[in-house]
Amino acid sequence: MASKLLASTLRQTLLSKFATAHHVRPLSTAAAVAADYHEDTEGITMKGVKISGRPLYLDVQATSPVDPRVLDAMLPFYISRYGNPHSRTHLFGWESENAVEAARSQVASLIGASPKEIIFTSGATESNNISVKGVLHFYKDKKRHVITTQTEHKRRPRIRVEPQMNGGGQERGLRSGTVPTPLVVGMGAACELAKMEMQYDEKRIKSLQERLLNGVREKLDGVVVNGSEERRYAGNMNLSFAYVEGESLLMGLKEVAVSSGSACTSASLEPSYVLRALGVDEDMAHTSIRFGIGRFTTEAEIDRAVELTVHQVEKLREMSPLYEMVKEGINIKDIQWSQH
Numbered sequence: 001m002a003s004k005l006l007a008s009t010l011r012q013t014l015l016s017k018f019a020t021a022h023h024v025r026p027l028s029t030a031a032a033v034a035a036d037y038h039e040d041t042e043g044i045t046m047k048g049v050k051i052s053g054r055p056l057y058l059d060v061q062a063t064s065p066v067d068p069r070v071l072d073a074m075l076p077f078y079i080s081r082y083g084n085p086h087s088r089t090h091l092f093g094w095e096s097e098n099a100v101e102a103a104r105s106q107v108a109s110l111i112g113a114s115p116k117e118i119i120f121t122s123g124a125t126e127s128n129n130i131s132v133k134g135v136l137h138f139y140k141d142k143k144r145h146v147i148t149t150q151t152e153h154k155r156r157p158r159i160r161v162e163p164q165m166n167g168g169g170q171e172r173g174l175r176s177g178t179v180p181t182p183l184v185v186g187m188g189a190a191c192e193l194a195k196m197e198m199q200y201d202e203k204r205i206k207s208l209q210e211r212l213l214n215g216v217r218e219k220l221d222g223v224v225v226n227g228s229e230e231r232r233y234a235g236n237m238n239l240s241f242a243y244v245e246g247e248s249l250l251m252g253l254k255e256v257a258v259s260s261g262s263a264c265t266s267a268s269l270e271p272s273y274v275l276r277a278l279g280v281d282e283d284m285a286h287t288s289i290r291f292g293i294g295r296f297t298t299e300a301e302i303d304r305a306v307e308l309t310v311h312q313v314e315k316l317r318e319m320s321p322l323y324e325m326v327k328e329g330i331n332i333k334d335i336q337w338s339q340h
Contacts (some may be wrong), residue, residue: 049254051254051255052255055254055255055256055257056255056256056257056301056304056305057257057297057301058256058257058258058291058292058293058297058301058305059257059258059259059290059292060235060292060293060294060297061235061236061259061290061292062259062292064292064294064295065294065296066186067190067193067295069189069193070186070189070190070193071186073185073186073188073189074182074183074185074186074189075182077096077099077181077182077185078182081095081096081099081181082096082181083095083096083181084096084178084181085097085099085100085178085179085181086168086170086178086179096181099181099184099185100120100179100181100184100185101115102185102188103184103185103187103188103189103191104118104120104184104188105188106187106188106189106191106192106195107187107188107191109191109192109195110191110192110194110195119171119175120171120175120179120184120187121171121175126164126175129164130163130164130175131156132146132148133164134163134164135156163175201295202234205234205235205293205294205295205297206234208293208297208299208302209234209235209237209293211299211302211303211306212237212291212293212302212305212306213225213237213239215302215303215306215310216239216306216309216310219306219310220241220310220313220314221242222241222242222243223239223240223241223242224239224240224242225237225238225239226238226239226240226288234293235292235293235294236290236291236292236293237290237291237292237293238288238289238290238291239288239289239291240287240288240289241287241289241313242287242323243287243317243320243322243323243326244287244313244316244317244320245286245287245316246260246286246287246288246289247260248316249287249289249309249312249313249316250289252312252315252316253289253308253309253312255308256304256305256308256309258289258290258291258292258305259289259290259292260288260289260290289309291305
């Protein structure tokens with residue numbers, strides 16, 4: 001009880017001091033931004049870009065804010081229960097080990113797996129490497145082909161893998177390295193919350209997705225949803241805007257944090273390979289913007305994002321000779337372009 005009280009007090013103190021020092025708004029960026037968007041008279045300048053204040057955040061597929069309840073679960077393991085879960089000779093290690101195993105069960109419960117199937121790694125990239133390369137190495141003398149898709153990675157139940165790094169043999173020898181108890185506890189808490197609130201979150205996020213799409217379509221033509229409108233995760237809305245270059249639109253949307261594709265491949269100027277695999281033409285893939293909606297997104301944020309997106313698309317189309325030709329009834333696909 002004492003550690004929980006200490007953790008809660010510390011969290012409130014840190015958040016208060018951080019907000020005071022950096023003029024950060026409360027946990028959700030939404031309502032405050034939309035209601036008083038120009039409150040910072042000096043603005044913010046970073047990487048040569050100046051904006052009036054912190055942008056709206058609609059890039060939750062890249063990363064998302066931590067639920068305060070998850071943070072509350074993690075904090076004790078940073079400040080009072082800081083034992084190494086692999087230390088087997090004292091209480092600090094035992095309680096951290098118990099916390100890790102409890103989190104393993106929480107993750108397994110959410111996805112319908114056995115706790116023994118849950119291996120904690122540093123993230124998706126490492127997990128994919130262990131899964132794919134581990135299978136290849138284990139079966140290298142028997143099987144030499146892997147059949148998969150360009151768009152997703154699936155579980156391979158009852159398939160054995162080989163570890164991809166040497167070390168202390170943690171995680172049943174499949175992933176050596178000390179398991180970071182606070183992060184694992186946070187993962188478990190997040191999974192438990194997801195299991196309890198997933199239906200509510202999905203319904204609410206779906207309504208925000210529809211609000212975004214309808215708001216944009218009411219004011220713009222040539223808007224294409226990439227992927228199925230029905231069979232998709234509601235929090236991901238990937239749109240292509242005909243006759244608008246995606247990178248130019250991104251640069252113009254300085255007040256909205258959005259993306260043109262996966263953060264894993266953000267260094268590449270090539271169109272999203274996932275969109276190409278879905279059959280999206282290369283020119284339309286180049287015009288795509290990904291809007292990510294999450295638990296803390298509000299209607300005010302969505303409305304402001306629609307307003308800014310519509311304004312920027314209209315601005316860019318005014319400068320597009322192709323769009324002018326289309327408005328005049330010219331089929332640009334029939335034009336024979338000459339090279340100079």
